[in-house]
Amino acid sequence: MVGGGRDAFIGAVHRNAMALDGQIELVAGALSSSAEKARASGRDLHLADDRNHGDWPSLLADELKRPLEERIDFVSIVTPNHVHFPVAQAFVEGGFHVVCDKPLVHTRAQADALVAAVKKQGTLFGVTYNYTxxxxxxxxxxxxxxxxxxxxxxxxxxxxxxxxxxxxxxxxxxxxxxxxxxxxxxxxxxxxxxxxxxxxxxxxxxxxxxxxxxxxxxxxxxxxxxxxxxxxxxxxxxxxxxxxxxxxxxxxxxxxxxxxxxxxxxxxxxxxxxxxxxxxxxxxxxxxxxxxxxxxxxxxxxxxxxxPAGHPEGFIEAFANIYAGIVADIRARNAGQQANAIAADYPRVEDxxxxxxxxxxxxxxxxxxxxxxxx
Amino acid sequence: MVGGGRDAFIGAVHRNAMALDGQIELVAGALSSSAEKARASGRDLHLADDRNHGDWPSLLADELKRPLEERIDFVSIVTPNHVHFPVAQAFVEGGFHVVCDKPLVHTRAQADALVAAVKKQGTLFGVTYNYTxxxxxxxxxxxxxxxxxxxxxxxxxxxxxxxxxxxxxxxxxxxxxxxxxxxxxxxxxxxxxxxxxxxxxxxxxxxxxxxxxxxxxxxxxxxxxxxxxxxxxxxxxxxxxxxxxxxxxxxxxxxxxxxxxxxxxxxxxxxxxxxxxxxxxxxxxxxxxxxxxxxxxxxxxxxxxxxPAGHPEGFIEAFANIYAGIVADIRARNAGQQANAIAADYPRVEDxxxxxxxxxxxxxxxxxxxxxxxx
Amino acid sequence: MVGGGRDAFIGAVHRNAMALDGQIELVAGALSSSAEKARASGRDLHLADDRNHGDWPSLLADELKRPLEERIDFVSIVTPNHVHFPVAQAFVEGGFHVVCDKPLVHTRAQADALVAAVKKQGTLFGVTYNYTxxxxxxxxxxxxxxxxxxxxxxxxxxxxxxxxxxxxxxxxxxxxxxxxxxxxxxxxxxxxxxxxxxxxxxxxxxxxxxxxxxxxxxxxxxxxxxxxxxxxxxxxxxxxxxxxxxxxxxxxxxxxxxxxxxxxxxxxxxxxxxxxxxxxxxxxxxxxxxxxxxxxxxxxxxxxxxxPAGHPEGFIEAFANIYAGIVADIRARNAGQQANAIAADYPRVEDxxxxxxxxxxxxxxxxxxxxxxxx
Amino acid sequence: MVGGGRDAFIGAVHRNAMALDGQIELVAGALSSSAEKARASGRDLHLADDRNHGDWPSLLADELKRPLEERIDFVSIVTPNHVHFPVAQAFVEGGFHVVCDKPLVHTRAQADALVAAVKKQGTLFGVTYNYTxxxxxxxxxxxxxxxxxxxxxxxxxxxxxxxxxxxxxxxxxxxxxxxxxxxxxxxxxxxxxxxxxxxxxxxxxxxxxxxxxxxxxxxxxxxxxxxxxxxxxxxxxxxxxxxxxxxxxxxxxxxxxxxxxxxxxxxxxxxxxxxxxxxxxxxxxxxxxxxxxxxxxxxxxxxxxxxPAGHPEGFIEAFANIYAGIVADIRARNAGQQANAIAADYPRVEDxxxxxxxxxxxxxxxxxxxxxxxx
Structure with a gap:
């Protein structure tokens, strides 16, 4: 996860949503633009020290150094908007699947560049328009x-x-x-x-x-x-x-x-x-x-x-459904299969x-x- | 009443609204643009034959011939829109108070003429924007x-x-x-x-x-x-x-x-x-x-x-409130008094x-x- | 009408309900248990002096003296509950159709007597359980x-x-x-x-x-x-x-x-x-x-x-529907016909x-x- | 966890609720009354083989053999009602904190016995009346x-x-x-x-x-x-x-x-x-x-x-609040402190x-x- 440290709002929601179904484990992060706050936030969440980074380039570099089976399955970007583009672009270019909060980036040029990068890398890219x-x-x-x-x-x-x-x-x-x-x-x-x-x-x-x-x-x-x-x-x-x-x-x-x-x-x-x-x-x-x-x-x-009907579900569940779609897509990809379209239901980089x-x-x-x- | 005969929708609502509080009696009408339907509609409503007219000019002429104490207190115009202007203008110029459905007239020129006529005659003029x-x-x-x-x-x-x-x-x-x-x-x-x-x-x-x-x-x-x-x-x-x-x-x-x-x-x-x-x-x-x-x-x-609260009131009651405002204003006028502003609460010709x-x-x-x- | 004078709540609702459809005219009354208040209330409502009574026995006696074509078509009893029985019983025995507020009477003996009287007289009797x-x-x-x-x-x-x-x-x-x-x-x-x-x-x-x-x-x-x-x-x-x-x-x-x-x-x-x-x-x-x-x-x-749908109707309209049922029944009776069951839809004395x-x-x-x- | 295997309804809800806040990790279980289904269910949930038991006595025995620092912090009993009593009684007597679904047990005698056992052991006991x-x-x-x-x-x-x-x-x-x-x-x-x-x-x-x-x-x-x-x-x-x-x-x-x-x-x-x-x-x-x-x-x-307001929370969140209360109480207990009453807000064995x-x-x-x- 990049962003979402102490004082952030949406980062905690992302973590609730990830945790809900027991399918996603948060293992690494660069949780704030302040290195100190990033690390403190990571400790709050019991991240291992060697995966609790002070900035996102370190996180990316560290992940790239790890053997494939140890690497994160995807990165979730939950920073303020202006940080989305460089982080997303770098992780896509690093071959990682990405989940990014919305709005995606600041400019159409950035958006086009990101779409192109995803296409080129063939990675998966979800955008958390959670209401869908x-x-x-x-x-x-x-x-x-x-x-x-x-x-x-x-x-x-x-x-x-x-x-x-x-x-x-x-x-x-x-x-x-x-x-x-x-x-x-x-x-x-x-x-x-x-x-x-x-x-x-x-x-x-x-x-x-x-x-x-x-x-x-x-x-x-x-x-x-x-x-x-x-x-x-x-x-x-x-x-x-x-x-x-x-x-x-x-x-x-x-x-x-x-x-x-x-x-x-x-x-x-x-x-x-x-x-x-x-x-x-x-x-x-x-x-x-x-x-x-x-x-x-x-x-x-x-x-x-x-x-069952009548037992209210809410915002976190909807958010978790976006993550569930991405997870289904990644699992299918990892298994060398085409994902079931109804399972892999989430907004893409084009959205x-x-x-x-x-x-x-x-x-x-x-x-x-x-x-x-x-x- | 002008308009509001058989098959009309809003005419019947006007009559319900007038009847509700027992303050208004319908005594004369030209209830349709078809003379035959007008008279048949009037008979449905028990209008006296000599006040049940086949067209509105006859109604106006007849009212003007009557002594003041026999005349209608006001006319209510509930025709399709294109008829509003000539009828309203004629009755205002005849010195009658008028209630007219909305939209008032077709053109700004007509509206200005009507506002001017009302001002000149000093008569009262309500428009049944009933939702207020x-x-x-x-x-x-x-x-x-x-x-x-x-x-x-x-x-x-x-x-x-x-x-x-x-x-x-x-x-x-x-x-x-x-x-x-x-x-x-x-x-x-x-x-x-x-x-x-x-x-x-x-x-x-x-x-x-x-x-x-x-x-x-x-x-x-x-x-x-x-x-x-x-x-x-x-x-x-x-x-x-x-x-x-x-x-x-x-x-x-x-x-x-x-x-x-x-x-x-x-x-x-x-x-x-x-x-x-x-x-x-x-x-x-x-x-x-x-x-x-x-x-x-x-x-x-x-x-x-x-x-009391909890006993639903509805559309007709709201409509009746517009009429109640006009009646309060006419009563005050007839009594030579200034109407109470809260009682005489209704949309005017300027609205x-x-x-x-x-x-x-x-x-x-x-x-x-x-x-x-x-x- | 018996009862429903100044300060009463439900009497005014009955009158609104009667007036709404223009089918019922209030022509006579004994509107309070106080003769003075009864007459003052009747004057408020423009009752003719000779039909504005100080007590209900006078109203009943006066109506019975009138030729059939001048008599009221029915009486509406809107007093506090304890007065229902004697008034209803007397009017039924006088051959009048009756509308009475609920609860009908105080005791089962009274209720049985009233049901028997209605049966014997063959008159119509409605009870204003208005919510139906x-x-x-x-x-x-x-x-x-x-x-x-x-x-x-x-x-x-x-x-x-x-x-x-x-x-x-x-x-x-x-x-x-x-x-x-x-x-x-x-x-x-x-x-x-x-x-x-x-x-x-x-x-x-x-x-x-x-x-x-x-x-x-x-x-x-x-x-x-x-x-x-x-x-x-x-x-x-x-x-x-x-x-x-x-x-x-x-x-x-x-x-x-x-x-x-x-x-x-x-x-x-x-x-x-x-x-x-x-x-x-x-x-x-x-x-x-x-x-x-x-x-x-x-x-x-x-x-x-x-x-039409979406134009709210309320309590008075529902109340008026009870009256409309009774009126339909009386009209049919007066015309020597069997009333249409859907039209004559109102709670009876047995209810x-x-x-x-x-x-x-x-x-x-x-x-x-x-x-x-x-x- | 005892109970809550494949085909169960409420067991999955308990797990969602436990997972939501990232405070509780499911490490051991006897998830069904059928040993085979119990183990299959545990494999679905990635329980370690040595903590994935075919029946609850084995789970209890195994936990008791482990050193204190490896033991579960509490057991959650989510079986059909008739199994609550023996399991709860046994775990309480084993010194474990317990969370049990409702209704607690079948008879007042069982309930009294359980209250007494909890009192004697001094353990914590929550009942998942989740709506509170x-x-x-x-x-x-x-x-x-x-x-x-x-x-x-x-x-x-x-x-x-x-x-x-x-x-x-x-x-x-x-x-x-x-x-x-x-x-x-x-x-x-x-x-x-x-x-x-x-x-x-x-x-x-x-x-x-x-x-x-x-x-x-x-x-x-x-x-x-x-x-x-x-x-x-x-x-x-x-x-x-x-x-x-x-x-x-x-x-x-x-x-x-x-x-x-x-x-x-x-x-x-x-x-x-x-x-x-x-x-x-x-x-x-x-x-x-x-x-x-x-x-x-x-x-x-x-x-x-x-x-924030307007972002719907639901049933799982409410359920998680019961667990959060129990966790707060256990953490305080483990820290040798009195729990904050507002934090440790959950129904007790007496409820x-x-x-x-x-x-x-x-x-x-x-x-x-x-x-x-x-x-």
Whole structure:
């Protein structure tokens, strides 16, 4: 693992997710950009001293020196965004499989370079768009892709939070600090941090491709350097319309990611805060509430579930499903087999690259006076 | 009453709303554009023969001939949109108080003429934006206006229906026929029919004024002549941002009008389909669910309520509250008094005119390649 | 109307319900037990002086003197409970159709006498168990009766309120005064006032007959003379089991009447505070949310609905549906016809009598040391 | 671990819960009553061969032979109920700390013996009443115990499932087989399996002690040998009243455990299927929705939470909180310290024994013709 030391938020979640199913063991790390904090964090986690590194180049160098059977199976990169690219690129070039947090990198050039490197090396590369790990998101995907909604017409995706409604940056909140800092977060704030999840959710569930977009990005908290509120009109190839909202200044809202997809035959609604429910409104009958763990769900949804219906699963389980997909792919690779597609279900480097393009196009649109910015 | 005969939808609702509180008696009408259907409809409603007219000019002429004490107190215009203007104008010029359905008229020129006529005559003029009659909308208005949300930053309003997701027009559905016909509905479809409610809800609750807007209007059902789906980005004076969506092709959705307003101190959420709840998310404490009928609500909300908390009120009650406001104003006028502002709480001709401008600006934006169309 | 004057709660609701559909005109009354208040209340409602009586015997005598075509079509009795019996008995014996609030009377002897009188006179008699007027309750009834739940096994009905959680009686609250007074309310408090609604809801929806019951009634507010909290175990003929709870000391709860019925093939859930939804959980597929106004509902539910789906209807509309049933029955009777069963859908005097028996048996059980008290 | 091999349900959940926080390593086991299946299951989980036993006496004997520093820190017993007692007793007597699933044992005599053994040995003993591990249950406990509801008056607890609504036993469903078999499940079915959770939830949150109870237990599925539906009236010391329902024949219900507690100052409501919400209805203000992860929660709730608000946690996390409490207690013990009470928050052997008494008293009441069976 690179990043995720003391004070980090998402690193601990990655570790919970890895541990959950007993399939992944954390054996080596460079857990912070500060060598001292990195090592202290590694000791907290009982890493062996010789695999507890002060910086990621040491980790990489050390792993490369080890015999193949001792090496890590993959590296997980959970640093702030600006560190993703060099680490990912180096590990891919070193022949390692990589799991990287989102948004993947800062620029389209970096994204293209990374895609090319992965292609060249033939390694596996997963991006932790964790919300697509929820079983009912996979059920939604199956229902849309198999035509149960008919032809898609309208997509509404919102990701609203309230935690950045006041100026936390510069006041001792490490998360707020880097997420509002262009040097570390990239060209976008809310749109990069959570809008990219919204984009991925739409792409994953619907398969629709954005044709053009029209964005209004604002920094509504005085003094903020990156957008904390963004709203986009979307036009998809084939004629469907969409709206995407990502905002971190909706006071009191927690983590309100929600998706609505309407087609000629029905509508689906899903909310991350009630992840076990998928609401289906067919055009010719009453509303149906599909729930995780039910025997009538698709295989992808069933396999992404650990407990019977009514026993809530949550964020960590969804996150663990992304890791489970990567592990299945690595295991198949190691066994010289083709992975089962339903087992090896996780976002790839190309999804990450598309997310980077989304951010770049959104920022371009926000700076444009033309209504529509092409994809 | 003008319009609202057999087969009409909203006319019957107006009559339920008028009847509910026992304050209004329907005594005269020209209930259809077909003289025969008008008279048959009047007989259904037990109108006296001499006040049951085949067309509205006869109704007007007859009322003007009657002594003042026999005349109707006001006329209610519930026809399809294209008839609003001539009828309203004629009755205002005849010195009658008027209640008119929304959207008020087809063009800004008509709206301006009507506002001028009302001003000149000094008559009262209500527009039945009925959703502002809900007690919890009035509570929301009070909380926003009194500063409980702090400075407003983001407004999200959606009005989604599914009933026009297939091509009902031309297939014997009278409601679909006129609402998708530019000659009768005006320059806009969904944006005029329900988007105008959304605009009014935002204006009423927040008091914010739109500075510029960016609209995408689409007719997604093949062959449809007016928009059935519209999405707008809004910029308000003072810096708040907004999104407004009005769509009638969200298969399976019923009458899903919802509003979210976020300020520096909190967020409010309201859904028309659960109208007795107002969700308040303060920045510094747990979510609160305010319910109709509670003693801690503002006076405007309390007065708009007939039943104790937990005894559901609905659409007709909200509609009746608009009428109750107009009746209070007329009673005060007749008594030579200034009406109590909380009692005489109803949308005025100026609100109707602003709604017409909203439609006109939205259509202009939809046809423009510039991102922002000024108000 | 008898009762329902100034300060009364339910009288005004009856009048709203009567007015809503424009089918019923209030023409005569004795609106209070105080002659002065009765007449003042009648003047508020624009009753003609000669039909605005100071007491109900005068009203009855006056009506009997009038020629048949001038007489009231029916009387509505909305007094506190202890007055129901003499008034109802007298009007029935006078040959009038009667609508009476619930619980019908105080004792089984009174109930039997009233049933006998109605039978003898051949008049119509409705009891305003208003909750059975909700369209989705009628839909539930249809689904249960037509076997969609299979064989019934378990019934859960709760009616919880919080308004009597403190000692309001004796403190100027007229509602609390009479409802906690055995002389006016009868042998039971919460069980009579709201438990009787719960009993009626179960009987109406399921058709199950209670075989034996086991009750625990308590007056939890110090000094209270009647139960404010009651819980019952129920055994139904045929083997189904049930629980019935009626409590008025659940602080903060509003009017939380809810029903759950489980059979071998599925479960239904309904909550009065969201009356437009009926939740159906089939044994072999996902949860379904049936909503008022949908085309796939049964005819009884459709006819009990005034507005399209998504336009909330509430308590008054449900109440008005009870009146509409009675009006349909009276109209048919007056026309010498058999009423359409779906139109003339309202609780009868026998339902009221069964409710009185329920209260009597519950009080007997509460005083018994035996577990099961037979019906 | 004893039990929890292939085909077991709850064993896997225990392992997920143990793994989640990286604090517990599974090193030894006797995972099934079949030696062959036990060893195969252990190989699935990568147990070392010398710690992968075919039966639990071998496991115990082997551990006792090992030097203290190599021994397991505690044993987790996740077998069907009838095996709990001998295993637990033996490990306690061997000086081991024990975690045991619920219900603890079959009889009060066994429970008393176990309590005595634990007392004598001075070992730690946790019972996995996992629902008390939910943060919002701990918040509810704190609010009740600190007097925020005032004096308690009414408790309503329901635990409804539908999975046993048809006769699964004898049809290849291992879970159904043992849970409906008196030899393995004990004297009670639904009341033992899930009613005991309901009892524990009430006791944990309210601290109320049952004074007497009145139970109706039924086997509603033909041929079933143990109750699948139970309803109880409860009287608590001090005067509060309660209802407890546990049923496994509510077709379509999943895992619907819900609690309502009303006091003089307010009511709390919690539902296991939406575990992150706690609804608080104060007597003097609007309903409040407290959510997991909020800074205004009590310390016990905050410590039981891993993720920010809005990032759903679920069943496994709650289960892991029970284990975390036990681990904290063991660590403190090993360090020779008194454990922090908020950290070492888990149900003890005495809670398990009280649960056994509850089952025994409930079965006695169900067989009695007297209304009230004393505790």
């Amino acid at each position: 790990g929820y079983p009912m998101v996979r059920q939604a995907r199956e229902m849309v892709r198999s035509g149960q909604l008919g032809e898609l017409r309208k997509v509404m995706v919102e990701y609203n939070q309230g935690w950045l409604a006041s100026q936390l940056e510069g006041a001792g909140n490490k998360q707020a600090d880097w997420r509002t800092d262009p040097a570390r977060s990239g060209a976008a704030g809310a749109i990069g941090d959570i809008g990219s999840h919204a984009e991925n959710l739409v792409a994953s569930v619907t398969g629709l491709e954005i044709e053009s977009l029209c964005a209004d990005l604002s920094a509504l908290v005085p003094g903020r350097m990156l957008d904390d509120d963004g709203s986009l009109l979307l036009r998809f190839k084939g004629g469907a319309r969409g709206v995407l909202i990502a905002s971190q200044i909706n006071t009191g809202l927690e983590n309100d990611l929600r998706l609505r997809v309407s087609g000629t035959l029905g509508t689906l609604e899903w909310r991350q805060e009630q992840p076990s429910q998928l609401v289906h409104l067919p055009h010719d009958g009453p509303k149906r509430i599909l729930t995780r763990g039910s025997p009538w769900l698709c295989e992808a949804a069933q396999r992404a579930s650990r407990l 990450g690259a598309r997310g980077v393009r989304f951010i770049e196009r959104t920022v371009a649109s926000a700076q444009s006076e033309s209504k529509w910015t092409p994809w | 009659g809900y007690p919890m909308v009035r509570q929301a208005r009070e909380m926003v206006r009194s500063g409980q949300l702090g400075e407003l930053r983001k407004v999200m309003v959606e009005y989604n229906q599914g009933w026009l997701a297939s091509q009902l027009e031309g297939a014997g559905n009278k409601q679909a026929d006129w609402r998708t016909d530019p000659a009768r509905s005006g320059a806009a479809g969904a944006i005029g029919d329900i988007g105008s409610h959304a605009e009014n809800l935002v204006a009423s609750v927040t008091g914010l004024e739109i500075e510029s807007l960016c609209a995408d209007l689409s007719a997604l059902v093949p062959g449809r002549m007016l928009d059935d789906d519209g999405s707008l980005l809004l910029r308000f004076k003072g810096g708040a941002r907004g999104v407004l969506i009005a769509s009638q092709i969200n298969t399976g959705l019923e009458n899903d009008l919802r509003l979210r307003v976020s300020g520096t101190l909190g967020t409010l959420e309201w859904r028309q389909e659960q109208p007795s709840q107002l969700v308040h998310l303060p920045h510094d404490g747990p979510k609160r669910i305010l319910t109709r009928g509670s003693p801690w609500l503002c006076e405007a909300a309390q007065r708009a309520s007939r039943l 109707g005119a602003r709604g017409v401008r909203f439609i006109e600006r939205t259509v202009a934006s939809a046809q423009s390649e510039s991102k922002w169309t000024p108000w | 007027g909700y369209p989705m309750v009628r839909q539930a009834r249809e689904m249960v009766r037509s076997g969609q739940l299979g064989e019934l096994r378990k019934v859960m009905v709760e009616y919880n309120q919080g308004w009597l959680a403190s000692q309001l009686e004796g403190a100027g609250n007229k509602q609390a005064d009479w409802r906690t007074d055995p002389a006016r309310s009868g042998a039971a408090g919460a069980i009579g006032d709201i438990g009787s609604h719960a009993e009626n809801l179960v009987a109406s929806v399921t058709g199950l007959e209670i075989e034996s019951l086991c009750a625990d009634l308590s007056a939890l507010v110090p000094g209270r003379m009647l139960d404010d909290d009651g819980s019952l175990l129920l055994r139904f003929k045929g083997g189904a089991r049930g629980v019935l709870i009626a409590s008025q000391i659940n602080t903060g709860l509003e009017n939380d009447l809810r029903l759950r019925v489980s059979g071998t093939l599925g479960t239904l859930e309904w909550r009065q505070e969201q009356p437009s939804q009926l939740v159906h959980l089939p044994h072999d597929g996902p949860k379904r949310i049936l909503t008022r106004g949908s085309p796939w509902l049964c005819e009884a539910a459709q006819r009990a609905s005034r507005l 009221g009598a069964r409710g009185v028996r329920f209260i009597e048996r519950t009080v007997a059980s509460a005083q018994s040391e035996s577990k099961w008290t037979p019906w | 591990g939910y943060p919002m249950v701990r918040q509810a406990r704190e609010m009740v115990r600190s007097g925020q509801l005032g004096e308690l008056r009414k408790v309503m607890v329901e635990y409804n499932q539908g999975w046993l609504a048809s006769q699964l036993e004898g049809a290849g469903n291992k879970q159904a087989d043992w849970r409906t078999d008196p030899a393995r499940s004990g004297a009670a079915g639904a009341i033992g399996d899930i009613g005991s959770h309901a009892e524990n939830l009430v006791a944990s949150v309210t601290g109320l002690e049952i004074e007497s109870l009145c139970a109706d237990l039924s086997a509603l599925v033909p041929g079933r040998m143990l109750d699948d539906d139970g309803s109880l009236l409860l009287r608590f010391k001090g005067g509060a009243r309660g209802v407890l329902i546990a049923s496994q024949i509510n077709t379509g219900l999943e895992n619907d455990l819900r609690l309502r507690v009303s006091g003089t100052l307010g009511t709390l409501e919690w539902r296991q299927e939406q575990p992150s919400q706690l609804v608080h209805l104060p007597h003097d203000g609007p309903k409040r929705i407290l959510t997991r992860g909020s800074p205004w929660l009590c310390e016990a709730a905050q410590r039981a939470s891993r993720l 398990g024994a009280r649960g056994v008494r509850f089952i025994e008293r409930t079965v006695a009441s169900a067989q009695s013709e007297s209304k009230w069976t004393p505790w």
